[in-house]
Each structure stands twice: as C-alpha cells, then as structure tokens.
Amino acid sequence: MTTYLSKQKKGDLQDMAKQAGLSGYDDMLKDDLVTALDEKLRADSSKFAGNPIFAEFYKRGGSPTARRRKTIVAKVKDEAADAVNGAEDAAADTSTALATRTPRAVQRIAERVPLPPSPKVVSDYIARSQASFSTKLSDMYKKSGTTEAIEGVRDTASTVVAIEVLCNLIEAVGLQTETFPWRYAFDIPAIPAIKSHAYAVKLPDFFVLVTSFFWAPSTLWLTTSLFVPLLFAYFFNFSLSIRGQGARTRSSPHVYKFDPLTYNVSKALVTWLVYSQGFRFNGFWSDETVARVDGALFGGYQGVLIGTAIGALASLYEAILQKH
Structure with missing residues (x-):
C-alpha cells in the first residue's frame, strides 16, 4: 500500500490526508506524508474501508487480516521500493523547484542592477565626460599662466x-x-x-x-x-x-x-x-x-x-x- 501512496502526487496525498483527518500535512515532505498516511489508513482501516477515495488503497493492499500475513521479505521489498520512488520524487520536486525559482532570482538580480536604456545614452555620457575633462584641463592650463610665460620667453629671446x-x-x-x-x-x-x-x-x-x-x-x-x-x-x-x-x-x-x-x-x-x-x-x-x-x-x-x-x-x- 505504501507503494501505491508513493506513486501518488503530493497534491493528491494532501487531499487524502485531509479526508483521513491527518493534521499538519501541509508542512510535511512527501515521504513523511506517505508514511503518516499509510499508518493512519492501516490503523483505521475499518473506518475508511468504505470511503471511495481510499478504495483503491485497500483494493491493492487487501484486507487488514491479509496484510498482517505478509512476510518480512515482502515488507522489506515494499519499503525498498518506497525508498527508491521517494528519492526519485524528491529529486524531481527539487529540480522543479530550482527550475521554477532560478529565473525569478535572476530577474531580481537584473532588477537591482541599473542598466542604461540604450547605447546612445552611454555614448552621450562618455562624450560629456570627455568634454568636461577637456574643459577643466584647459582652464587649469590657462590659470597656470604657462601661455603667458612662453610668450614672454619668446619675446625676450627674439x-x-x-x-x-x-x-x-x-x-x-x-x-x-x-x-x-x-x-x-x-x-x-x-x-x-x-x-x-x-x-x-x-x-x-x-x-x-x-x-x-x-x-x-x-x-x-x-x-x-x-x-x-x-x-x-x-x-x-x-x-x-x-x-x-x-x-x-x-x-x-x-x-x-x-x-x-x-x-x-x-x-x-x-x-x-x-x-x-x-x-x-x-x-x-x-x-x-x-x-x-x-x-x-x-x-x-x-x-x-x-x-x-x-x-x-x-x-x-x-x-x-x-x-x-
């Protein structure tokens, strides 16, 4: 029965847990939810056996009496299969979550970085910076009196x-x-x-x-x-x-x-x-x-x-x- 539950989607498992009256299922991982739901349905089989939602669960697993007669080997095989399937589902859920969240994170980073609206804005900014630097350099040269000194030396030497x-x-x-x-x-x-x-x-x-x-x-x-x-x-x-x-x-x-x-x-x-x-x-x-x-x-x-x-x-x- 655990194999049956492990093959179900997490959303379906949450619906089944809700019908079974299982508390705290929203915060459970899928493997924990499968285990808790399996134990719940095994313990209250007489209560949920007539519920059509759990009919397939009990149909595949048989009656409670038959379930008790299963050998230890069958339980070991069942639990091993459950572990493998649970690992696969967890990996699939993790990959889906990463694939879903990664673009959003990249988008947030891109929103934080101020990018220019167009290449023309960048070229205009560079042109203004060069013009400002040239103006400041020319002003410094004029204030230094270099031109007047050179002219004076030339007049004296001529x-x-x-x-x-x-x-x-x-x-x-x-x-x-x-x-x-x-x-x-x-x-x-x-x-x-x-x-x-x-x-x-x-x-x-x-x-x-x-x-x-x-x-x-x-x-x-x-x-x-x-x-x-x-x-x-x-x-x-x-x-x-x-x-x-x-x-x-x-x-x-x-x-x-x-x-x-x-x-x-x-x-x-x-x-x-x-x-x-x-x-x-x-x-x-x-x-x-x-x-x-x-x-x-x-x-x-x-x-x-x-x-x-x-x-x-x-x-x-x-x-x-x-x-x-």
Whole structure:
C-alpha cells in the first residue's frame, strides 16, 4: 500500500490526508506524508474501508487480516521500493523547484542592477565626460599662466640682446672650466643593497678667487668680450640718429643705449688682435694668459668670431624689419 501512496502526487496525498483527518500535512515532505498516511489508513482501516477515495488503497493492499500475513521479505521489498520512488520524487520536486525559482532570482538580480536604456545614452555620457575633462584641463592650463610665460620667453629671446647674452654665456662657461677648477672633496661610499659604486665628489676650489690664476684670464676675457666692445658701442651708436627724425611710432627702429652692430664689430676686431696678432695691451697680460683663455673657449677665438658674426647679422636683420 505504501507503494501505491508513493506513486501518488503530493497534491493528491494532501487531499487524502485531509479526508483521513491527518493534521499538519501541509508542512510535511512527501515521504513523511506517505508514511503518516499509510499508518493512519492501516490503523483505521475499518473506518475508511468504505470511503471511495481510499478504495483503491485497500483494493491493492487487501484486507487488514491479509496484510498482517505478509512476510518480512515482502515488507522489506515494499519499503525498498518506497525508498527508491521517494528519492526519485524528491529529486524531481527539487529540480522543479530550482527550475521554477532560478529565473525569478535572476530577474531580481537584473532588477537591482541599473542598466542604461540604450547605447546612445552611454555614448552621450562618455562624450560629456570627455568634454568636461577637456574643459577643466584647459582652464587649469590657462590659470597656470604657462601661455603667458612662453610668450614672454619668446619675446625676450627674439631680440639681438638675447643673442649677445647667449653667446657671452657660452664663452663664460668654457672659461670657467679653466679658471675655476673643481677639486676632490670626499667619496660617497658604495651601497651594496642597491649595487652602487663609490662616487668621488668634487667641489669648486674657492681659494683660486684670491690668486692671479683666476683673475688674469677672467679680466682678459671681460676686457675683450665686454668692456672694450661696450665702450665702442656706447660712443659709436648709430641708432641715436633716429631721435632727430620726429616722434617714434610702432614701426620706428628701437633705440639701444649700446649699438649692437658696433658691439659685434668691435668685439670681433679686439678678439682678432689679441688672440691672433699678439696684441697684449702694452704687456698687461702675458702670452700664457692669452693661451689659457684661447684654449678654454669653445672653438678657441674662432668660436668668438663666429658668435660676433651671428650677432651682427641679427642686428642687421632686426634693423631691416623695423625699417619696413
């Protein structure tokens, strides 16, 4: 009889349990419900034998007297079959429940995730983000004053004075290597952890500032590259002649206190006389000092002549541009 009950659906079993007056059947699993219902119908067979709902149950199982005569082997077989069928039904119920609940769970998760309504919304959002980032970056660049600084540097460098300063700075750097030597001071020890080697640190020898070793070549270079050329450029200043031609306009040439063309011509002439023709300012500087300066300058005195040629061409070009 248990086999008969185990083959029934759970809904039918619940109806039978209701008719049999079995309590708590709603919360029972199918196997528990089959066992409880079987025991109930066996115990009250005289009461439910005439009920048409249980007629099939008693028809397959026979009378209560016949049921008692069943052997132990038959009971074991019946219970084994019940266990197998119950496991199959439980697996089927579990699979059905999972198949029923899984889509609903997925649907709930999908409802929680905010998805864009269309790809166009995503592309518009990306475009707005890029535009906002570009605007902020442009504002930061403007507030930093980088553009004004670059324009200022360009305006300053686009003059003859900037070219002259650059040429003299290159000469001074070359002279420094000869007149201001660097002496060994100490070692930075090696660090095995980073596999570094010992490094010798050198510092400027400031004691040469009180010796002729520094001042003899320095004063010679200052005289030939600055003092004498500036003296000629101040007195032979051709740009001063434009002052008597009326008020200046935006197109009028710029008036320099030191004429740049005269400066470059006089510097080239003095350099050629001192370093090439042996002019020593009446013996004020020795041949050794002149040789030291000539050897320290980049390209020798010929490098100085090239710098003066560049400065002269720049001054002529500037004068032509201002005239037109």
